[in-house]
Amino acid sequence: MTVTGANGSVYARRERLPVRVMPDHDSIAAEVAGRIADLIRARAEEGRHAVLGLATGSTPVGVYRELIRLHRDEGLDFSNAVTFNLDEYFPMRPGSIHSYHRYMRENLFDHVNIFPDHRHIPRGDVPEGDVEAHCVEYERRIREAGGIDFQILGIGRSGHIGFNEPGSARDSRTRRLYLDTVTRADAAGDFFGEENVPPQAITMGVATILEAREVVLLATGEHKAEIVRRAVEGEVHADVAATFLQQHPAATVYLDPAAASELTRIRTPWQVGEVEWTSERETAAVIWLSERTGKSILHLATDDYRANHLAPLTSRHGSAEPLNGQVFNALISKIRGKSRLPRGQDILVFSPHPDDDVISMGGLLRKLVENGNRVTVAYQTSGNIAVFDHEVRRYLDFLRRAADVIDLGAAETLEATLSSVEDRLAHKEPGDVDPKVVQQLKRIIRESEAVAAIESLGLSAERARFLNQPFYQTGKVRKNPISAADVEIVTQLLEEVRPTIICAAGDLSDPHGTHRMCLETVEAALDRYDGNPPWLWLYRGAWQEWSLVEATVLVPLSEGEVRGKVQAIFQHESQKDSAPFPGPDPREFWQRVVDRNRGTADLLRALGLPAYYAMEAYVTLREGRRVEGPEIPTSSLADPDG
Template sequence: MRRLNLLEETRFEKLPVTVFPDQQKAAVRVAQRIANLIRTKQDKGQHTVLGLATGATPVAVYAELVRLHREEGLSFRDVITFNLDEYYPMQPDAAQSYVTFMNENLFDHIDIDKEKVHIPDGTLPREQIQAYCLNYERKIEAVGGLDLQVLGIGRTGHIGFNEPGSAPNSGTRLVTLDDLTRRDAARDFGGKGNVPTKAITMGIGTIFKAREIILMAWSRKKAPIIKKAVEGDISSEVPATYLQLSDNVEFVLDEDAASELTRFNTPWLVKDCVWTEELTRKAVIWLSNTVNKPILKLTDEDYNNNGMAQLATESGPAYNINIHIFNKMQHTITGWPGGKPNADDSQRPERAEPARKRALIFSPHPDDDVISMGGTFIRLVDQGHDVHVAYQTSGNTAVWDDDVLRYMEFAIDFNHSIGSDTSKLEGVYENMRSFIQHKQPNQVDTQEILNVKGFIRKTEAIAGARYAGLEDNHIHFMALPFYETGKHKKNSVSDEDIELTMALLQQVKPHQVFAAGDFADPHGTHIVCFRIILEALRRLQKTEEWVKDCWLWMYRGAWHEFELHEIHMAVPLSPQEVLRKREAIFKHQSQKDRPVFPGDDAREFWVRAEERNRETAENYHRLGLADYEAMEAFVRYHF
């Protein structure tokens, strides 16, 4: 019976999928499978042939394999490896090369024979590539073929660098990279313009010959392409769909990457559900949007015709469900984000008391506060709350080099104007200008340049916070150590990061903490900063009484927005408040027009913020609720 139920749940899925609570648990399981394969073949006196992938996805797997080698004696002496791909052209000692990646993450830490390691050569003359690729295939065949191929998946659906349009029988070859693939790699190369346009990759046909194939994916960023790969039709537009034709493939996902699969996103379409409050809200909002009706106009027929007959039967009639969810959504809306004094707060998202709250807004970068919750920030100040803002990192990697020179030139001219000696400044300026002129992609800036970039972001953040109404002694710059590497790749979080956060929390003793809850990129600054806050609060919770009265609110907006069913507090903004928020964002001039790291969204940050806030308001209105100009959304996190 259990098998039948599982088949029903996964009937939209066209290949085997295993989902783990998080990527670490998934990575450990994959590493264990690889280790078991190696040991089994060693016991038989045979070598193991592994196909290996690069990128962020397999890093945790390689870390676990290194641990197994060091702590449990796993030997790689009899292992032969073939990497999927390499950029072209690419020097093997370049920071962005997959030779460097594999050495840093795996090969330099295990006992593998480097003669048994094969990574496509990115230094070949163009005319030699075809013969080289043919020989790469022959080498794989000569050692008996791949026992296990590890894959990640790109947002174009590529496996290896087999971009849309690749043939299912393709072999190792030189390919042209999709623009989205190059954009995703831009951060590693210091800008998309520095990303190679081509790569050498194993073909889909080569991958198919492996006796086992494991494709891994983590984070919500991968969820849309995973849904296409697992549930979509086989198409050259999404090369990963070709894996549906294999009998030897398994997709290993964390919950975020699996979140858009039907069994998780709309489970009522595949099985009977336990109708929790949260699931009911999600389903009713989904139904309202699916049939294009306000919530209060949904009928029993709408429920029955769209896979929600069970809900209508158990909790109906439809109107009872409709009015319940309508009221729940209505109660998320408040013009009093710090709580409305002397009011019945039983149906409000925030407490009425104390009437004047201490609020601490954590901003991972120096502009996330005003971009993501600028309207609420200003309203909290206007309504008399004791508001503090804390900028967790300097943001000093996200300033254009031209701005550094411009600010230095200003400083020299100003010192000239007041009769100060400028010789030292001029010397530093000339050194900066020379460095910038010869700077290589992703080269770490000198400390002086990093300092100026940090000063630029700091002064902009002060201007934005002052515009929101804060006094200078309520503006805090944390410069958390994990960030201060000068590189896009940051250090691991240490106790110092957590202790600095604890000290600020103890100083303010907030009733409200606002923190960035945008985790689309699991390796991004936002999630790292959030985890630091969470750990600080958890430690303080053991000894500090005030923490019991501290509520943690998550905001989004710079990159994504919360889904409607997730929102616990929606703060409406008037047209005038939208303009005030825009002016606060404009104070961050170094991020205006074109930021250094814009991500996929080509719009300016203020445009993104306004359009997302407006879209949230429109989505509420479509459900039959009041029509506001814009809304900022928040989710309460129970720590």
């Protein structure tokens, strides 16, 4: 296929599906919800039903919130809408907290006027012997409704659409199937353990989905980038059910920049056509060529560029040498050891959960403290849902035993209190919302671990602030929308600290979107901030690191500093060994951190830059613009002090 670029040039690309890359999650939600609203209104004028195919998960929540807003604020009437959901776990009670029946009620049905008998969701509680008939009946109802007009899809890490796992046939229909290992692992956090994830599901088939008149696939976050590339650019194959969408006449893929990052036109656009060369794109091309050829940057020759579709790049610079030198110097200028980092500043570190600070910037945090900066760490959410029940039982046992050593009040009262909590835990189903007292105990566990972690890096307990932002306080994986109260809490802290530098989580791969929502509150508070705007340093969480192209500051770490960072992570004992929300990577957080930081340093070494033991990466912004870090007097570019 050929497409016309923004500059009018025509270039080939490898995408076998129409792809729209939108600025962020909200813009995708507004666009897709707007298309659904137009369909509903058009069908109403025709006196017909609008038949919608609906998906669940974190990605379509924004679409449903926008539809609710259109209903509430603009009078969008859903009375002519008929809905069919893609799937449901099996077995699954409709009232379970994990049920997609409950998901749809909470996220859409309870807030708009879709008639109850117009809502269709596969049932996970039908008797074993009735499942096949239930699936046949589901197909019949779709046909009776006239077929699906507009189908929303997400995509799983295995490439599934609905629950059509690898091996699903092109002609498959609504059926029960066993869930893939990857799918069950990704769902483990929602169910507090993979062992609690139902082994099967009922799902619309591939053929059922492809019969929809129009299909949109939504994907956001870096963790979806690789499977999106396979679905959009790869050959059609049953191993990745999403590739079957290439055969649909009206399918569109909506991505945020993170989910689009592995597409060829984004990652290596020079491989598919003409590009508009910027300094950042030149850096990306030179790093790519260095890795591809196995040569350090300063050893790349003009012939290397010509042999790899990069002749126009050397033509711009006359030859390889000046380009190599430019990129080499740009990379080395990003390296900032302790002597080139801020001193004597008021610095405010925002940590979405009580361990993101030390996981992602534990090395920098120690250096900032050693440089005499006044550092405050603000934990935006309690992280209490990420504490296993057995952690609470361990602390209850500690209190019971401690009563023999220190005075904890009347023994009968203490025992009654502890037994009451234990009884509530004993009657919980996996994933159920914790009683309030248990939620508070889990909050305290996370807070005590956070304090221990920053103390290990040289900060006092008084430098920790626990904001407990309201959007998080649902007791469930799914959170409330950001409110004015969330923004006000952050605004008040900014007014109190008056920081010159802010550090915040800038990644989008947190499985449940908490990092994204926390960053939104920081950005909203900064928009209201009365004073000189602080520098904003963005770190990434436990899943990805900034690339050398994206990063504007690279902070080298010695072997001892990495050990200190790991020890700080170890203070978060409730998240060690087996975290409730590990994400797609099975390794412990500290293992990911070491490999990630070592990997960044190793890549720099392979490019021919100074050989450091490990490296943290940051993106620095000033008034919304990406810039190099603060100008700190220094005597050399290559920092030997790390």
